[in-house]
Amino acid sequence: MRRVDLGWMRVFVEVGRAGSLSEAAHRLNITQPAVSYQIRRAEGEFGVALLLRKARGVELTPEGRALHDILTRAVTQVDALAEALRPQPRRKTLRLCTDYAFSSLWLMPRLHLFRAAHPELELQIVALQHAGTRAEGEMAVVFASRAELGPEAVQIMPEAVVPVCAPALRAGLPDGVLPDAPLIHLDAEPGAIWFDWTSYQRTLPRARDPRRARGDLRCNTYALVIEAALAGQGVALGWRGLVDRLLARDQLVEAGPELTNPDRGYFLVANAPHDAGAEALCSWLRAEAGLPSG
CATH class of the missing domain: 3.40.190.290 (D-Maltodextrin-Binding Protein; domain 2)
Structure with a gap:
């Protein structure tokens, strides 16, 4: 079984949260073309459309919504674990x-x-x-x-x-x-x-x-x-x-x-x-x- 490349996960989660490629780019501090590229990679991995492009922003497809629900939990848990494992700066x-x-x-x-x-x-x-x-x-x-x-x-x-x-x-x-x-x-x-x-x-x-x-x-x-x-x-x-x-x-x-x-x-x-x-x-x-x- 071919494993899915997960490098686009955070970008996809942020696009789903923001409902906008440009807003997601702003939150992630990357360019909008970089966001669009990662979304295309994600859709290529699954072979289905994950977003519907609209006049103002984007909307998750049913397949995109199912994927977004899974990835949001995973990314949130990874961030929480990373925060817990990193050495905390000593407060004055x-x-x-x-x-x-x-x-x-x-x-x-x-x-x-x-x-x-x-x-x-x-x-x-x-x-x-x-x-x-x-x-x-x-x-x-x-x-x-x-x-x-x-x-x-x-x-x-x-x-x-x-x-x-x-x-x-x-x-x-x-x-x-x-x-x-x-x-x-x-x-x-x-x-x-x-x-x-x-x-x-x-x-x-x-x-x-x-x-x-x-x-x-x-x-x-x-x-x-x-x-x-x-x-x-x-x-x-x-x-x-x-x-x-x-x-x-x-x-x-x-x-x-x-x-x-x-x-x-x-x-x-x-x-x-x-x-x-x-x-x-x-x-x-x-x-x-x-x-x-x-």
Whole structure:
């Protein structure tokens, strides 16, 4: 039995899909005479007409339709197999280091926006208790004072804290008695540079009376501090930017005056070299923080 020469298969399938020799030529990036030649070869192989030439385009004959159905499945399966077998180019991986608080409360609720805009990039988020060290080429969002970082660091969130608690707990706290409420503390190493309840209470007109204060709660991560506040366990210090979404939804409410330190806060830092992916992530972080680009 003489075997059929199959070199024309893809051309025939594309002509059937397009319904036009010229459109098939355009899709295959070959000339129309080359398409016509391959169709003649196919018709010569089977000894029957496979296409009907019309004023506008072409139409498959019944024999052509039967052949087209078989070949479309075959060509599609071959293309799928080839795609699966070819080595896939490794996608660029961007690594961003930050702390637990920033990653869980600020970054994750909006990260889908960056991923939708840049599906070609693979992003690795490394959350640490304190994101202070980075490898070559890595980016980080760190809480620090301006003096600690170089001139290239960009402040995306100045430090501003406000006491926050669950609405039901706030309703039971008369104005001016915040020092007597149960407080939720973030455990930190000695010498931590951010506000804590000790430094915050120094700014209040009345010191906390230990005899009237109810039992406090201590947590080793800021995410746990906020979870405890949401559950009505006490009053926490809420960092602007991190708790804004919860305040806007009335899941938390303010329970005292704001305290700020514009020389501290979250800074975006990056170790050279930069590439297009890193620049895209930096620009997105700046935009989400409300900063101008560049």
